[in-house]
Amino acid sequence: MAKQVGIIKLKGTIGDLNFYKTKNAGPLARKAGGGFSKDQKKKPVRTMENASEFGRCSKTKKAFKMALAPFLCVRKDGDLHGRMVQLFTRIKDQDRINSRGMRGVGPGVETPRGRQLLKDFEFTPSCNVMETLAASGNFDFTTRSLNISNFDMRNVQFPTGATHLALTLGLLHFDFNSLENQLKSSAPLYLDKSYSANSIEMQVNLPDVAGTAIAVLGLKFYQEVQGTYYLFRSANSVGVENLGVEY
Template sequence: MAKQKGIIPLVGTIGGINFYYLNGKPVARVAGGGFNGTAIKTKASMRRVRENGSEFGHCSRVNKAYRMALRPFYTQHKFTFFHSRLMTLFTNLKKLDTDSVRGARQVFKGLETDAGKRLLLDFTYTPDCKPELVLPFNYSMDWPTYTLNIPEFNIAHVPFITGATHIALQFGILDFNFETLDSALHLAAPLVLAKDFSGTSLGFTPVTAPTGLGLQLAVMGVRYYQEVDGVLYVLNAKEGVGISVFSIKN
């Protein structure tokens, strides 16, 4: 693969060379060289390719279902490379499945391990807006009541992005079955705070309780708003929307 140089980048196939864009940059490579579909399905030498393809498809299905389950936290917003970064997470979780043969390893098996739960808990969903940095406080999760408490809150320690006058905090419990891909999201009432908020503690409890579909995740979402003439407008800057898993029920 080579980079294109010139005033007008090309797109298409010319003289056996494919011209296209990769991550916004014009590149070129020799056309062809792909695997033959029949060979992939039948040849013994293609067994590893078939195994990788099967597991990739599985991780893709988990990825789509999981992103859709989290969608209420980032409605009308697009994250750069969100899909690809989640694919890395689910691929690594799948690798922790030591019970299944290669080609049949599954994400949910990886999440049955302590290492898998740690990977899920430590994953950075939104690098440009990390809720744990936006809310740099100690918190406690009371799983019997599904309540997240921030007992020592101070709005002065919350960073506000340019133009923001308010921040909205959305807490919820995502009940997600990584085997069947069934899910339910149980949300608390959103809390919208102005820069001059004077409260010293926060508490969030979902309106409905999970029924035990699968793994239960305590998720916090943050979004910034700007008030104009008494109306709040969401700021969709890349650093204006954040998601994080704060806790996982054991």
């Protein structure tokens, strides 16, 4: 679409250009030709199918994000919304039960590929928790416990001014069909730079609802001043690690 300039304003079709006038934009020009081709006539149906599936993915994203709000609401991340919608759209694409337009995240996450997509998702790419801790972590869904090994506090890169880090273990059970969910979290474990052990053990209770289990580990950095902890909110100071998914 192009805007007409000059003294004479054209109207109608000349060659392969169509000249017309709009109320707000004034005289414009565009390539001639209108209506739908045979292929284009199919697009409204496909558009409705895509819109229906997108709506369900957005609804799932909203419920999932709210379920993990205690971990995700600490720092605003403008990219998280789009990345989560993209995640659930890709999981929805794994649905082999329903026809196009009716596919959902629930059947998609029941597939091995769907669960792998969920497991590989990074909530906070700017702060990978295990990389920040420079350690290895293993969550056991049977005992609902986390073991962090090969840990050395001297290898942790503290933000300037930070004196403590805090770890919180969470276990979310989320039903991707009904969107019912429940999150159980451990009490925050505060560690200062003098922590000398080479491992960390944490445990969390098991939620009582059915659904896919997602284990997460939250990391936050603080500055302690006379017994008061002040939270750091920069991108590299708040992290959420996806520890595993069990269906």
